[in-house]
Amino acid sequence: MSQAIELIRELSDAGASPKATIAKSMKETGKEAFGCFPIYVPEEIIYAAGYLPVGLWGGHPDIKRVDRYIQSFCCSIMRSNMEMGIRGDYDFLAGLVIPTYCDSMKAILANWWVAVPNAKPIPFSVIQNRASKGSLDFVLAQLATFRKAVGELRGEPVSDQAIEDAFALYEDYRAAMRAFTKAAARVPATITPTLRHLIIKAAYYIDKKVYTEKIKALNEALAAMPEERTEGPKVIVTGLLAEPESFLDLFTENGYAFMGDDLAQESRQFRTEARKEGTALERMAYRVLDQRGDTFYYEDDKSRGTMLKNMVKETGSDAVVVCMYKFCDPEEFDYPVYKKELDEAGIPILYLEIEQKMDSVESLRTRIQSFAEMLSLS
Amino acid sequence: MEEKKSSKQILNELLAKHYADAKNAKEEGKPVVWSTSIAPQELLETMDVAVVYPENHAAAIGARKDASQFIASAESEGYSYDICSYARVNDGYANILYSEAENMPKPDMLFCCSNICMTVIKWYENIAKKFDIPVIFFDTPYSGSYQVDPSNVKFVEAQLEEAVTMLEGLTGRKFDYDRLKEVMQISNETASWWKKATDLAKNKPSPMNGFDMFNYMAPIVCFRGKESGRELFKIWYEELQERVEKGLGPWNDGTEEKYRVLWDGIACWPYLGVTYKVLKKHGINVVTSMYPESFALLYEQHTLAGMAEAYDSLYVLRNVDYAIDKYLNLSRDFQLDGGIFHSNRSCKGMAFKQFEIQRQMESQLGVPSVIFDGDQTDPSVFSEAQYETRVQALVEMMEARKGARR
Ligand code: SF4
Ligand code: SF4
Numbered sequence: 019m020s021q022a023i024e025l026i027r028e029l030s031d032a033g034a035s036p037k038a039t040i041a042k043s044m045k046e047t048g049k050e051a052f053g054c055f056p057i058y059v060p061e062e063i064i065y066a067a068g069y070l071p072v073g074l075w076g077g078h079p080d081i082k083r084v085d086r087y088i089q090s091f092c093c094s095i096m097r098s099n100m101e102m103g104i105r106g107d108y109d110f111l112a113g114l115v116i117p118t119y120c121d122s123m124k125a126i127l128a129n130w131w132v133a134v135p136n137a138k139p140i141p142f143s144v145i146q147n148r149a150s151k152g153s154l155d156f157v158l159a160q161l162a163t164f165r166k167a168v169g170e171l172r173g174e175p176v177s178d179q180a181i182e183d184a185f186a187l188y189e190d191y192r193a194a195m196r197a198f199t200k201a202a203a204r205v206p207a208t209i210t211p212t213l214r215h216l217i218i219k220a221a222y223y224i225d226k227k228v229y230t231e232k233i234k235a236l237n238e239a240l241a242a243m244p245e246e247r248t249e250g251p252k253v254i255v256t257g258l259l260a261e262p263e264s265f266l267d268l269f270t271e272n273g274y275a276f277m278g279d280d281l282a283q284e285s286r287q288f289r290t291e292a293r294k295e296g297t298a299l300e301r302m303a304y305r306v307l308d309q310r311g312d313t314f315y316y317e318d319d320k321s322r323g324t325m326l327k328n329m330v331k332e333t334g335s336d337a338v339v340v341c342m343y344k345f346c347d348p349e350e351f352d353y354p355v356y357k358k359e360l361d362e363a364g365i366p367i368l369y370l371e372i373e374q375k376m377d378s379v380e381s382l383r384t385r386i387q388s389f390a391e392m393l394s395l396s
Numbered sequence: 397m398e399e400k401k402s403s404k405q406i407l408n409e410l411l412a413k414h415y416a417d418a419k420n421a422k423e424e425g426k427p428v429v430w431s432t433s434i435a436p437q438e439l440l441e442t443m444d445v446a447v448v449y450p451e452n453h454a455a456a457i458g459a460r461k462d463a464s465q466f467i468a469s470a471e472s473e474g475y476s477y478d479i480c481s482y483a484r485v486n487d488g489y490a491n492i493l494y495s496e497a498e499n500m501p502k503p504d505m506l507f508c509c510s511n512i513c514m515t516v517i518k519w520y521e522n523i524a525k526k527f528d529i530p531v532i533f534f535d536t537p538y539s540g541s542y543q544v545d546p547s548n549v550k551f552v553e554a555q556l557e558e559a560v561t562m563l564e565g566l567t568g569r570k571f572d573y574d575r576l577k578e579v580m581q582i583s584n585e586t587a588s589w590w591k592k593a594t595d596l597a598k599n600k601p602s603p604m605n606g607f608d609m610f611n612y613m614a615p616i617v618c619f620r621g622k623e624s625g626r627e628l629f630k631i632w633y634e635e636l637q638e639r640v641e642k643g644l645g646p647w648n649d650g651t652e653e654k655y656r657v658l659w660d661g662i663a664c665w666p667y668l669g670v671t672y673k674v675l676k677k678h679g680i681n682v683v684t685s686m687y688p689e690s691f692a693l694l695y696e697q698h699t700l701a702g703m704a705e706a707y708d709s710l711y712v713l714r715n716v717d718y719a720i721d722k723y724l725n726l727s728r729d730f731q732l733d734g735g736i737f738h739s740n741r742s743c744k745g746m747a748f749k750q751f752e753i754q755r756q757m758e759s760q761l762g763v764p765s766v767i768f769d770g771d772q773t774d775p776s777v778f779s780e781a782q783y784e785t786r787v788q789a790l791v792e793m794m795e796a797r798k799g800a801r802r
Contacts (some may be wrong), residue, residue, distance in 0.1 A: 124745060128622045
């Protein structure tokens, strides 16, 4: 128990202060940091090259400079990232990758070259049609291009063996994360919504090897604890991300238990297990091709609604909480579709519009509270 | 003797026929396809499949100021106000299937090419789910470089091959590659006439009223692969050429072309009249935009590989240097006095590059410009007062520049 508490504190603190955690990780590992824009990038290659991959998921800077480049109807992650880029917050990074999951990201990539001239981002072109006979080759070609660019930056090519090792480590990490989300659902009073998020987020700032050991230890410690219940509803959370912490605190205060998530920043990163056969690069490519129910990849049967229904059923949840990230087109497009499917299945939905920088989450407090009350009556 | 029809008349007739043909096909039990605007229509034309274009359709609805009911329908399903209004209008239309403007029959298949934006990917995915129909999807990935990445082109080519198979399945007929060659030939020629016609605006004064170009955008999308389209654009070209020879400017009422500007972004369809009149009042003529090039889809090789390359080469798929070069070239070639940038709330991909493009045009060539808020179909964004003030400011900047040169 005390070990669990210790690890929870350590990891959640790490997740709560990205800057300090990155600095600490760099110092401890002696590695240079490499920035990774959302949503998914081939982190294994970056790791294999000897860098410390770190996630760049926005923040809350005062917006001053970005208005010279991007209008206000852009999502706040990209506006924040750009602001921090221009401000010099990312100058310490040895490299930076910006993928192309949406029109806003493509535009950010274009602007980055002029707005932050000393940081040359490596673009990563994302596949959307994953069902073509050309899909695998295309992803492999993108991985090869990326590998080459990272190798050039590093001054030496990234070896096959290093990629194999990094991939094995990442698969181990991902398995541990899947286990963690299950373990957390068993003890929702200990792993509150806020802590759950911070612990998962910490992985973006800590060396994966170090982090994986810790999360495995935490999983073990949690397994030794008796099962817990909270008085609030059991829910599945879906969306791009669930932040800021003050927003999650509202769930914690109202006794919500997060039984599982379909968040891009959380489970979508690790829910798909790699195939067993093939080289590390092939297995990386297949992970992309095999990811289901994810708005950031085109899918002709659009299985997200079905997936959410199944998640609710399997975890015995009462409802789905939608964290709709303002101006995120892909997420906004999915909502009407899965909403209809959840409505038809009689699954209640709590729809909340969020931004990373929310001056006040108070307006959401009542909604989160009354949703819990409503569910307790039904 | 029958009087020769003007290209305008032909255009209107062709558009009426376009929607009627789709309706007839549906009634005869033949498949109808909904397609994005710059998709490999050559394949559909080769298979003689009826096709309609939701973007054009939404624009027509917007121009009739009729978008609100469709937008409301989409929003009642949970569509956000932040989503591209073409997609919202089309989703609403998919629910209602009737408009006072034009009508598209319910689709049997979708045709989606992501070379214009990534928004269409989600949009078409949703429509496919709504109607439970298949999509032929051409994923044209972004090349983060000036030149197009060959591995992207290979990928697009593979998808074109698969599309052929899917179309054979849909129609129960064999794909005729000889016919494809013909269609490609026609498409290339139509695109060339379109380009030649829009290039005539390089003349001073321009023989073309730029808002007219907006009217010809529907036919270049709908009829690029058809002989009727080739004929239309040839006639349009000849009409404009005749005006050039006679020294005629854009307007027939004696208004002089005082300023030549680039219009960036899609038109503000619900306010087409207003946006036009304010410009004309000041003698401002729109002489170009990025559309002439985007629709001028030309391929050197008349093969699937050639097509793949052409469809994957749009400027939005390349890096910012490429886009900036294009704008600078337009500025020089069309002797621009200024630019009007439509900060289109619907079109994030285009909008989020405008500030930098404005700066580059100004700093590299001294071409001033203004930006105004609007939306291509949603009538709730545009403000006439703001637009007027911005245009007024542009006039002053352009005057100052002319003064400095004199
Ligand atoms: S719109 Fe969504 S996917 Fe695109 S950059 Fe913003 S948050 Fe990410
Ligand atoms: S308006 Fe822009 S976002 Fe909408 S479909 Fe056209 S290109 Fe895409």
